[in-house]
Amino acid sequence: MLRALLGIELPIIQAPMAGVQDRQLAIAVSNAGGLGSLPAAMLSPEALRTELRALKAATPKPFNVNFFCHVPPAPDPAREARWRAALSPYYAELGVAEGAPSVQRVPFDDELADVVAELAPPVISFHFGLPSPARLAKLKRTGAKILSSATTVEEARWLEARGADAIIAQGAEAGGHRGMFLTEDLTTQIGTLALVPQIVAATKLPVIAAGGIADARGIAAALALGAAGVQIGTAYMLCPEATTSAVHRAALVRAHHTAMTNVFTGRPARGIVNRLVRDLGPMSPIAPAFPLAAAAVAPLRAAAEKAGSGDFSPMWAGQNTSGCRPIGAAELTRDLAREL
Amino acid sequence: MLRALLGIELPIIQAPMAGVQDRQLAIAVSNAGGLGSLPAAMLSPEALRTELRALKAATPKPFNVNFFCHVPPAPDPAREARWRAALSPYYAELGVAEGAPSVQRVPFDDELADVVAELAPPVISFHFGLPSPARLAKLKRTGAKILSSATTVEEARWLEARGADAIIAQGAEAGGHRGMFLTEDLTTQIGTLALVPQIVAATKLPVIAAGGIADARGIAAALALGAAGVQIGTAYMLCPEATTSAVHRAALVRAHHTAMTNVFTGRPARGIVNRLVRDLGPMSPIAPAFPLAAAAVAPLRAAAEKAGSGDFSPMWAGQNTSGCRPIGAAELTRDLAREL
Numbered sequence: 001m002l003r004a005l006l007g008i009e010l011p012i013i014q015a016p017m018a019g020v021q022d023r024q025l026a027i028a029v030s031n032a033g034g035l036g037s038l039p040a041a042m043l044s045p046e047a048l049r050t051e052l053r054a055l056k057a058a059t060p061k062p063f064n065v066n067f068f069c070h071v072p073p074a075p076d077p078a079r080e081a082r083w084r085a086a087l088s089p090y091y092a093e094l095g096v097a098e099g100a101p102s103v104q105r106v107p108f109d110d111e112l113a114d115v116v117a118e119l120a121p122p123v124i125s126f127h128f129g130l131p132s133p134a135r136l137a138k139l140k141r142t143g144a145k146i147l148s149s150a151t152t153v154e155e156a157r158w159l160e161a162r163g164a165d166a167i168i169a170q171g172a173e174a175g176g177h178r179g180m181f182l183t184e185d186l187t188t189q190i191g192t193l194a195l196v197p198q199i200v201a202a203t204k205l206p207v208i209a210a211g212g213i214a215d216a217r218g219i220a221a222a223l224a225l226g227a228a229g230v231q232i233g234t235a236y237m238l239c240p241e242a243t244t245s246a247v248h249r250a251a252l253v254r255a256h257h258t259a260m261t262n263v264f265t266g267r268p269a270r271g272i273v274n275r276l277v278r279d280l281g282p283m284s285p286i287a288p289a290f291p292l293a294a295a296a297v298a299p300l301r302a303a304a305e306k307a308g309s310g311d312f313s314p315m316w317a318g319q320n321t322s323g324c325r326p327i328g329a330a331e332l333t334r335d336l337a338r339e340l
Numbered sequence: 341m342l343r344a345l346l347g348i349e350l351p352i353i354q355a356p357m358a359g360v361q362d363r364q365l366a367i368a369v370s371n372a373g374g375l376g377s378l379p380a381a382m383l384s385p386e387a388l389r390t391e392l393r394a395l396k397a398a399t400p401k402p403f404n405v406n407f408f409c410h411v412p413p414a415p416d417p418a419r420e421a422r423w424r425a426a427l428s429p430y431y432a433e434l435g436v437a438e439g440a441p442s443v444q445r446v447p448f449d450d451e452l453a454d455v456v457a458e459l460a461p462p463v464i465s466f467h468f469g470l471p472s473p474a475r476l477a478k479l480k481r482t483g484a485k486i487l488s489s490a491t492t493v494e495e496a497r498w499l500e501a502r503g504a505d506a507i508i509a510q511g512a513e514a515g516g517h518r519g520m521f522l523t524e525d526l527t528t529q530i531g532t533l534a535l536v537p538q539i540v541a542a543t544k545l546p547v548i549a550a551g552g553i554a555d556a557r558g559i560a561a562a563l564a565l566g567a568a569g570v571q572i573g574t575a576y577m578l579c580p581e582a583t584t585s586a587v588h589r590a591a592l593v594r595a596h597h598t599a600m601t602n603v604f605t606g607r608p609a610r611g612i613v614n615r616l617v618r619d620l621g622p623m624s625p626i627a628p629a630f631p632l633a634a635a636a637v638a639p640l641r642a643a644a645e646k647a648g649s650g651d652f653s654p655m656w657a658g659q660n661t662s663g664c665r666p667i668g669a670a671e672l673t674r675d676l677a678r679e680l
Contacts, residue, residue, distance in 0.1 A: 173531040187599035191531030194552035194660035212534035221561035259527035320534035
């Protein structure tokens with residue numbers, strides 16, 4: 001059902017991961033029969049056009065492009081000042097200037113929608129809900145299939161009622177930003193094993209399991225729970241086609257654990273526990289609203305990474321990194337699919 | 341392998357649940373071919389003897405008896421006073437006296453070990469580690485098989501090295517007390533889908549998956565992950581053989597969510613979010629050490645329950661309550677096993 005809907009051979013979606021991949025990973029996965037994904041949350045309309053054109057030229061297979069559709073927050077200078085004050089010892093320690101406030105992640109808007117309508121990617125996925133009904137209708141007219149993440153049964157029902165074609169059930173194990181959009185209460189965020197069957201029971205749409213799936217056994221488990229497919233991110237992060245930084249790759253290989261933290265962007269996201277998470281988090285009450293927290297951390301991250309340290313880097317990862325291997329994404333995709 | 345080890349027909353262990361069951365639930369599950377469990381953490385040696393004798397008389401099948409093996413904390417009058425001060429508005433509101441400090445859960449000790457050695461239950465499980473090597477050796481001489489919960493790979497390796505016969509991999513979805521004993525860091529507590537395959541890979545022992553498993557599909561998923569069996573608690577809580585309170589039963593049926601909270605006992609445990617959890621938790625920095633927090637809450641719970649309210653009751657539950665049905669435990673066990 002999911003394979004027919006998306007035109008793919010394998011019910012495996014490579015999770016879009018802004019910051020650690022560009023089109024190369026997506027191309028490799030799509031060409032291997034899965035659904036490669038291009039993260040577009042940090043792309044300008046021009047960059048999006050370039051990436052989509054290159055993607056279409058590099059694979060005849062379906063692929064997915066992912067956008068965030070959060071509501072941008074109003075600037076809050078007092079909160080920003082408190083956040084920078086909390087970071088000031090690190091600025092001093094690393095000898096860097098604070099850097100100007102900036103917005104590093106933009107929500108899906110009319111300009112991006114125009115590029116998408118022009119280049120008509122076969123699949124479009126969203127995080128944090130769905131775009132406005134008018135924009136969604138415009139995308140659907142291109143024939144694109146629409147996916148979005150649900151972290152609760154309520155969110156799954158909301159997405160179904162508003163026209164999603166399939167639902168990504170994002171369990172708490174998943175790396176990166178929580179897709180939660182109808183609640184800010186982290187206690188509502190439950191594990192994949194508990195979430196998938198409840199969303200399967202609550203909606204009629206195909207359900208894609210995400211979170212904690214790292215190998216063929218995990219895929220078999222997700223399908224046993226009633227999922228029609230899986231979305232896998234973390235396992236792809238060591239692939240040569242990913243742009244994962246050196247500090248991030250090293251952290252994925254080392255013994256580590258992850259936490260849900262808002263210190264890097266202002267929204268809860270799962271990443272490897274490092275110095276900034278330990279010191280100010282994992283959940284900081286003073287971090288500016290998403291995505292504004294990121295700008296003040298950026299110079300610290302850059303300086304630390306230059307010195308070979310991941311102390312201030314968002315190193316997104318899910319709870320199961322046992323599938324991370326430095327092999328080609330096509331080989332990894334085939335290996336994930338070996339029991340299908 | 342697990343079935344042969346424990347002498348059971350079905351690889352389904354009914355989770356021991358102190359406070360919501362006695363031997364009746366265990367008898368029904370064991371007679372249906374699963375492994376029924378008697379929670380003994382709140383039993384005196386005399387009560388344990390009575391229960392074990394009655395259990396053996398009521399079923400020829402194997403059953404499990406569960407103990408806690410925490411290290412009792414030193415009394416901390418200042419912390420106790422802070423906790424009672426935080427609770428004082430509720431004492432006033434409900435018109436109850438504070439009640440004396442008391443210890444409601446005792447760790448496994450020589451007296452309990454004597455009763456166990458005398459009555460030789462076929463399976464013994466532990467939470468919070470294992471008893472001392474001498475006590476463990478005494479139990480093993482009776483022929484008992486020893487199970488214990490691991491919440492991390494490190495804990496699983498620790499249990500294997502110290503003589504456990506099988507490991508219960510307790511994912512974060514699970515209801516009740518976290519079995520964690522080598523760490524107090526909740527960010528180390530990962531979902532069942534991520535935990536089970538990592539423990540399967542790290543040890544040679546049979547692994548029993550626990551947390552978020554509510555139906556035959558969940559069991560199939562756990563087995564796909566490499567588990568040899570499952571431990572299921574929440575789904576049994578509405579059974580007539582359980583002693584689950586009326587407020588607790590009602591909360592399990594109503595829409596609700598759970599959180600990991602220490603406000604009821606001092607240790608993190610997963611239960612339904614109610615007034616006390618919302619007001620003082622979910623994790624309170626002032627709650628006395630386990631199990632001392634419970635005594636001060638007890639009179640509030642009693643008064644509220646008498647008035648039909650679960651505002652102050654620990655209503656343990658896992659993240660997946662979709663399997664809770666008011667049917668007999670034998671019927672439920674057979675239904676859970678229907679795809680095996």
